[in-house]
Amino acid sequence: MKQITKHNIRNSLRRIFLYHGLLVRLNTMGVTRVFSYTLAEGAGVTPEQVRKDFSEYRIRGNRRGGYLTVTLLSEMETLFNRDRISNVILVGMGNLGQALSKYGQFIQRGINIVASFDIDPYKQKARADSNVYPPGRLQEIIERFRVTIAIITVPDISAQEVCNDLVNMGIRGIVNFSPVLLKVPVYVVVNNVNLSDEIESVVMSVSRMKEE
Amino acid sequence: MKQITKHNIRNSLRRIFLYHGLLVRLNTMGVTRVFSYTLAEGAGVTPEQVRKDFSEYRIRGNRRGGYLTVTLLSEMETLFNRDRISNVILVGMGNLGQALSKYGQFIQRGINIVASFDIDPYKQKARADSNVYPPGRLQEIIERFRVTIAIITVPDISAQEVCNDLVNMGIRGIVNFSPVLLKVPVYVVVNNVNLSDEIESVVMSVSRMKEE
DNA sequence: TATGTTTTGTGATTTGTTTCACATTAACAC
DNA sequence: GTGTTAATGTGAAACAAATCACAAAACATA
CATH class of the missing domain: 3.40.50.720 (NAD(P)-binding Rossmann-like Domain)
Structure with a gap:
């Protein structure tokens, strides 16, 4: 059989879905601002990992101020092509x-x-x-x-x-x-x-x- | 919240399940002997990977002769604790x-x-x-x-x-x-x-x- | 405007995983 | 038997991912 390579899904992307899930919940709970350690805690990873993942997809926050929940959500959703379902x-x-x-x-x-x-x-x-x-x-x-x-x-x-x-x-x-x-x-x-x-x-x- | 570490599942083990699935099918097709590249081909990994995975779980084959399908199956199944459901x-x-x-x-x-x-x-x-x-x-x-x-x-x-x-x-x-x-x-x-x-x-x- | 504090962003380092390369072994031909 | 070949098994090398450590930025306060 001819070897056909499978196109795999990036690891960091998988985690971004995880952060997104947390973020949706935090958002409905009225949390307007999150920090890398907030998401890290929820996702069971380190804060550095969260920032590295964001960095890789050009998602950036505010030094000292963390990330605004809604901005982060919309950035992720753009990333996910979620503007259109x-x-x-x-x-x-x-x-x-x-x-x-x-x-x-x-x-x-x-x-x-x-x-x-x-x-x-x-x-x-x-x-x-x-x-x-x-x-x-x-x-x-x-x-x-x-x-x-x-x-x-x-x-x-x-x-x-x-x-x-x-x-x-x-x-x-x-x-x-x-x-x-x-x-x-x-x-x-x-x-x-x-x-x-x-x-x-x-x-x-x-x-x-x-x-x- | 207290940080509770999640116990994760080994990567190589995941692949062994994959090999097992292939092997079951090969076995019903009457194949009595397989080689690392047979399984590698089917699982979309390299033959070395297959051998390393087996090596890690002390599953060993026959140099030059590959692996006997039934032996391999029963070794995996013992590993999976499949003797008892x-x-x-x-x-x-x-x-x-x-x-x-x-x-x-x-x-x-x-x-x-x-x-x-x-x-x-x-x-x-x-x-x-x-x-x-x-x-x-x-x-x-x-x-x-x-x-x-x-x-x-x-x-x-x-x-x-x-x-x-x-x-x-x-x-x-x-x-x-x-x-x-x-x-x-x-x-x-x-x-x-x-x-x-x-x-x-x-x-x-x-x-x-x-x-x- | 200067100072201290908090948090991001990312190069450097460590840790983990996959692939390479080859010694080792078994099977087979002669 | 002996040589040749086809496979495994595994250290070493290459690569990838995660963590560390700290500089840069933003904000608060005086």
């Missing part, structure tokens, strides 16, 4: 797919699932109100909504095939919940999320701890 | 909780959700067959099944509180799907999984790529 599609309406399509957190975070797809005609009919389409309409909807991001929640056997199709139809970012590591061209970003692994790694760490 | 509990039966409780991949991987909990009495009744209990019965069930691992899928506001309770009741490993970073004592392992972040980071990487 992100339209994504979801492929595979099994248990996980259905749960994600109803997951309230997403829209609060500017992630809008414009349509879901499944080969099962029953799932298409059963939820006619909830935008579940057959895969045949993928191309049309991707173009209509100018979607570039897809969430894959299909079974492992079909995941790579679905992925290839999506890439051919113009998808440039994929969040993959199926338990296979997808191969994509370099110009496509993939984030492989394996839920079993997430749980197993905790199981393992705990049993190792007991041994020691 | 892991009993876990799930707290919070919202959309995501329900999906996870029905997620077929888990049992295949030796993860057994012995009971689910929710404060909503409707959810307890509605699925009387499916082991949904009120939180009042947590202590009892944790002790009865000797559970040490919990999956948290409650709303963000109650997450830290639920977490504290669980730790007091003897839980030593937590997989947290609520969008807060849980603080736990050093002897507890936490894996914070934020689904919005997983998607957002892809959204962001894609929009950065377009700019360049």
